[in-house]
Amino acid sequence: MSPEPLTPENLRPGLVETAEEVRQLLRQGLLLAASQGGRDLCWLDTDFAAWPLSDPELLDALHRWALPHRRLRLLAALDYEAVRRVHPRFVQWRQVHDHVVQARAFEPADLGDRSTPVPQGLVLAPGLLTLKLWTPARASLALRDAREEAMAREWFDAIEQRSADSFASSTLGL
Numbered sequence: 001m002s003p004e005p006l007t008p009e010n011l012r013p014g015l016v017e018t019a020e021e022v023r024q025l026l027r028q029g030l031l032l033a034a035s036q037g038g039r040d041l042c043w044l045d046t047d048f049a050a051w052p053l054s055d056p057e058l059l060d061a062l063h064r065w066a067l068p069h070r071r072l073r074l075l076a077a078l079d080y081e082a083v084r085r086v087h088p089r090f091v092q093w094r095q096v097h098d099h100v101v102q103a104r105a106f107e108p109a110d111l112g113d114r115s116t117p118v119p120q121g122l123v124l125a126p127g128l129l130t131l132k133l134w135t136p137a138r139a140s141l142a143l144r145d146a147r148e149e150a151m152a153r154e155w156f157d158a159i160e161q162r163s164a165d166s167f168a169s170s171t172l173g174l
Helices: 019-036 055-063 081-086 088-095 146-161
Strands: 015-017 040-045 070-079 103-105 122-123 129-135 139-145
Touching: 019 055, 019 122, 019 129, 040 088, 040 146, 055 088, 055 129, 070 146, 081 088, 081 122, 103 146, 129 146
Parallel strands: 040 070, 070 103
Antiparallel strands: 015 139, 040 122, 122 129, 129 139
16 A cells, blocks of 8 residues: 655644654655645755755655756755765755755854744745744644745745855866
């Protein structure tokens, strides 16, 4: 019996509060965003090391998603060394699909002042889902919630404006 296809109806919006639930929700959210996401996917994390970016099923879904008119906007703190070290399959996917990836790096202080809680990670698939990673053991998911999406998009865009290009698809040596 094959597993049930991943749809928004399979995911339950709300808060999860264990590390295992966060890992599972992140994987499901990324798969759903890659399989049903629209033109623009926005991902933010301090280093993406804990993300399932080497998962063959996710990479396959991203491969199918990566049409020329689409954009995967990545924001990582400082650099992408952890991605290069931990996720070589994703690095290879990124090289093949350079035409859809915009990778930038930000200063950790740009996440915001600590007077109000801010997520440490974000998966935003406009019109579909907003997944906020608060800690390794706490995350929240909103599905088709225009208010949550607008707030997340504004926060992501503000950090992106203060970021710099990073994580080139290839490095040229002289």
